[in-house]
Amino acid sequence: MPSGFGSSSYYDRQFRQSPALIRARRPYIFKNAVVGSAVAAFAIGVYAYTISVIGQDEFEDVKVPDAPSQPAKK
Secondary structure (H helix, E strand, O other): OOOOOOOOOOEOOOOOEOHHHHHHHHHHHHHHHHHHHHHHHHHHHHHHHHHHHHHOOOOOOOOOOOOOOOOOOO
């Protein structure tokens, strides 16, 4: 048996969608596009917010040592 979709009735020998698969997917195309757009907008919003918040940080409250400490010699 060749790898791939096997004996699925939703795809032909060239792995193209059959009319039955197109009819079965039709009610969900718009809903999936809306949900996908909402998820992408949320992810982009979180990314943009994170970059804007990190860009405002001045790091003035971080103490930087003057010189690296030397290990004690015996």
